Structure formats: C-alpha cells, structure tokens
Ligand SMILES: Cc1cc2nc3c(=O)[nH]c(=O)nc-3n(C[C@H](O)[C@H](O)[C@H](O)COP(=O)(O)OP(=O)(O)OC[C@H]3O[C@@H](n4cnc5c(N)ncnc54)[C@H](O)[C@@H]3O)c2cc1C
C-alpha cells in the first residue's frame with residue numbers, strides 16, 4: 133500500500149495541486165468506507181478512497197499508550213462529549229487507515245432482529261433480517277468473526293465467566309474479528325500482532341486487489357457540486373508522508389462519505405449541504421458505557437488475556453450488556469471513578485483488579501453542530517431513564533463479581549467509590565447516582581445522518597443517497613436509523629455493503 137498512488141497526478145511541474153479522476157470517490161477507510169470501497173471496486177468500478185489519517189503498519193505498533201493514541205486517534209483521543217450541567221463523556225475516533233476498526237475491541241454482533249423489525253416498521257423494507265442475512269455472512273467471513281482460541285481469554289475474562297456460571301446467567305463466548313489472537317490486551321491502542329482483523333487486514337487489501345486506489349494523509353474539506361446540481365467530486369488537502377502539503381482535487385461521478393458519525397455531519401454542515409434538512413447532526417446516540425472494577429484476593433494479571441472473551445446475554449432484551457473488558461493500565465486509570473491518592477492506592481493492587489463494563493441501549497438524542505468559527509460541538513445528555521438502567525446494570529455486574537469471589541467492587545459513581553460485599557449493592561439505589569457523578573465513556577457513536585423512508589424523517593434515502601443532493605451517498609455509522617444496543621461494526625459494514633451494492637447496480 134503506498135501513500136501517494138501513481139494514479140494521482142501532479143499536472144504541471146511546481147504545481148501545488150494533486151488531481152485525480154475516478155468514477156467514485158470514497159471518503160474514509162473505517163468500517164463503512166473500506167467496506168463500501170471494496171464492494172464498489174469488486175463490481176468493476178474505478179474507485180479512489182481518501183483517508184485523512186496515515187497508514188500505520190502492524191509491525192510499527194507499540195505498547196506505549198500515549199504514543200499510540202497520538203498516532204491512531206483524532207486529537208490523540210482527548211475528545212469529549214459535553215452534556216447538561218457540564219457533564220463530560222470521553223469518546224475515541226480512529227484517524228488512520230482503517231479508522232476506528234484499528235482501535236476497537238473486535239466484538240462482532242449482528243443487528244438484533246427486534247431492531248431490524250423496528251427499522252422495517254419505519255418503512256426501511258430492505259433492512260429485513262432475511263435480506264441482510266447473506267450480507268452479514270459475507271461480512272463475518274471477510275473479517276474472520278470467530279471465537280477466541282482456548283487459552284487466550286485471560287484471568288479477567290475467566291473470572292467473569294465464573295461469576296456468570298455461579299449465578300446461572302446466560303452468557304456467550306464472543307465472536308471477535310481475529311485470527312489466533314493471543315490476548316495481549318492492546319486492542320484499543322492498535323493490535324501489535326496483526327491478529328485483529330481491522331479493515332487494514334480485510335476490506336482494504338480486497339479493495340486494492342480489485343484495482344481500487346487509496347490515498348492516505350488526504351483530508352477532504354469540500355464537496356464539489358456540478359452544474360447539473362449533482363455531487364461532482366471533492367477537494368481538500370494531502371499530507372504525503374514525504375514531500376510538502378498540497379491541495380487535492382478529485383472529480384468523480386459519485387461521492388461516498390464515510391468519515392464516521394461525527395466527521396460526516398460536520399463535513400456536510402461546513403459545506404452547507406442540506407441546510408433545509410433539519411436532521412443533519414441530530415439523533416446522535418452513543419450506547420454509553422461505564423467501567424466497574426473488582427478486587428480479588430488472588431492474582432489475576434488482567435493485562436494478559438483478550439479484551440472481552442464473553443458477554444452476558446441474560447439482559448440484552450432489556451438493552452443491558454455486561455462484559456469483561458481489561459484495558460492497558462493508563463486507560464484503567466482514566467476510566468476509574470476515584471482520583472489522586474485513592475486511585476494510586478487502588479491501582480497499587482492492579483494485578484488483583486478485574487475490570488468489566490456495562491453498556492446500556494440509550495434513549496437520549498444528542499447533536500453534532502458547528503459553533504461560530506467552525507468549531508465542532510458534540511452534545512449528548514444521559515436521560516433519567518437511562519441513568520436508572522445504569523444503576524441496575526452496575527448492580528448486576530457487582531453481583532457477578534461478588535459471586536466470583538471479589539472482596540471489593542468499585543462502581544463508576546463518585547459518591548460510592550467502593551462496595552465491600554453483596555449486602556452493600558443496595559447502596560447503589562440508595563444514593564441515586566447523578567449523571568454528573570458517574571464516570572461514563574462511549575465507543576459507539578451513531579445515527580447523526582439517519583436513513584429514512586421519506587425526506588421529512590432523515591438525511592439519506594434507503595439506498596444511502598442524500599435526500600438533498602443527488603450523487604452524494606453516506607455509508608458509515610451516521611446512517612444508522614437508530615440505536616442497536618450491541619457493538620456496531622458489523623451493522624455498519626452491512627449497511628455500507630448494501631449501500632455500495634445499490635450504487636453499483638445503478639452503475640455509479
Ligand atoms: C475503543 C473502541 C472500542 C470499540 N469496540 C468495538 C467492538 O468491539 N465492536 C464493534 O462492533 N465496534 C466497536 N467500536 C466501534 C466501531 O469501531 C465503530 O463504530 C466503527 O469503526 C465506525 O465506523 P465508521 O465507518 O462510521 O467510522 P470510522 O471507522 O471511524 O472511520 C472513519 C474514517 O474516516 C476518516 N475521515 C474522517 N473525516 C475525514 C475527512 N474529512 N477526510 C478524509 N478522511 C476522513 C477518519 O480518519 C476515519 O479513518 C469501538 C470503538 C472504539 C473507539
């Protein structure tokens with residue numbers, strides 16, 4: 133894979149502009165962009181994929197967390213959602229070839245059938261379980277969604293499994309997109325072994341093998357519109373690994389945006405595209421999560437073993453997911469609910485500390501917008517209803533850890549730093565934890581340019597084309613019609629696949 137592909141032309145000596153023509157230009161190479169690009173190239177179309185971040189080969193991945201965050205993440209991962217009463221929810225976006233799939237945990241879930249039934253009821257007939265089944269199958273095959281090799285789970289996940297079995301709760305061994313993962317537990321900062329099958333290992337090689345062209349270090353700023361009122365290409369800036377920064381101009385019959393649930397609406401807003409469409413940047417859902425720690429008398433060594441080998445399925449019908457989720461130590465410190473000397477004291481016992489998380493299907497809706505000067509604003513408020521669900525979910529995870537033999541459990545609530553036994557779980561409900569006193573995090577951003585059966589309800593048509601601009605398609609987490617309550621990468625890839633098939637059927 134090269135940085136500046138030979139098919140990108142520098143027209144005249146000394147020119148500061150890179151130019152290219154393509155039938156289709158795809159912006160972004162994450163879950164949605166790489167899938168769409170590969171499907172379009174396989175259909176015989178001439179596709180150019182532009183990615184703002186750089187390519188970071190697996191061999192260069194290290195376990196230096198701040199270094200890897202700076203290399204792979206937008207704003208080095210120091211990004212937060214703001215909510216009412218100064219609440220802050222940190223989130224992460226990948227900014228590299230492969231996008232957020234390079235820094236994700238690798239869990240693979242199909243969209244739950246109850247969610248697909250709801251989308252169909254909203255007029256999105258093509259999103260039926262039957263129609264999507266062969267696409268899910270292909271996606272899972274391409275990304276190698278499979279169970280972990282035995283022995284790679286690690287103490288953190290095995291203790292979690294023990295708690296679930298003692299309580300008789302249903303759980304499943306996770307399908308993860310990995311081949312022989314050895315459980316180094318670095319998924320969030322870039323897999324150092326190449327086991328994780330991000331799009332860099334899957335859709336992108338397929339795309340290139342089918343004749344697709346990829347330009348990394350290429351940030352798109354403008355969508356160009358032709359005299360016929362259709363999208364006609366993009367312009368932006370290229371930052372080649374070697375050489376100077378250049379302007380970039382690509383002419384294309386079709387533009388596919390896949391910058392993710394935050395960058396895609398921001399790009400549309402900056403371009404003032406769809407100004408009359410009231411849905412751009414709205415309906416933002418975040419599938420929030422919160423971490424729960426548990427102290428065990430025995431050594432667990434949580435840094436060995438895969439990120440999440442199991443998930444509790446007992447409560448998924450209620451929109452609650454419980455999962456083990458060990459992280460590199462600097463990230464454990466970031467997500468813990470205590471600070472200063474107390475945090476230092478707790479982390480002194482890190483070899484005995486299990487870490488898990490609760491995820492709740494959310495009912496709030498946030499908004500991505502632009503402040504004066506073009507500064508992005510990412511807003512979301514946890515609803516009172518979801519806050520109650522969080523308290524329930526944390527209580528359940530505490531119960532699981534005590535059943536597994538924990539001596540202390542650390543909830544994500546500042547007002548209740550530790551529980552010392554199963555009898556203390558009721559304190560969670562007694563304190564009624566406030567949103568502002570809860571340590572949240574989110575990794576699942578979606579829905580900001582949702583797909584809808586008519587122009588009054590959303591931003592894109594059922595085939596992914598914008599209601600407001602012909603020739604401009606979206607194919608990433610932004611088009612998700614609503615929250616799904618499970619990890620989203622397989623859903624995003626399936627939607628992007630479906631959208632790409634429909635573009636290909638029209639011949640671009
Ligand atoms: C820590 C973490 C753990 C996660 N774990 C899981 C998991 O276990 N399972 C799961 O299913 N999901 C998981 N996810 C979520 C999942 O990875 C994302 O939902 C998914 O990758 C989003 O796909 P996307 O195509 O919308 O955007 P992305 O994958 O983020 O790709 C967008 C790409 O577009 C590029 N881009 C943006 N703007 C521009 C521009 N103007 N010009 C050029 N390029 C641009 C970006 O640099 C980026 O590479 C996790 C996420 C995180 C952060």
Ligand code: SF4
Nearest residue numbers: 313316317318319323
């Ligand atoms: S646990 Fe380690 S080896 Fe396995 S996928 Fe994650 S980073 Fe790669």
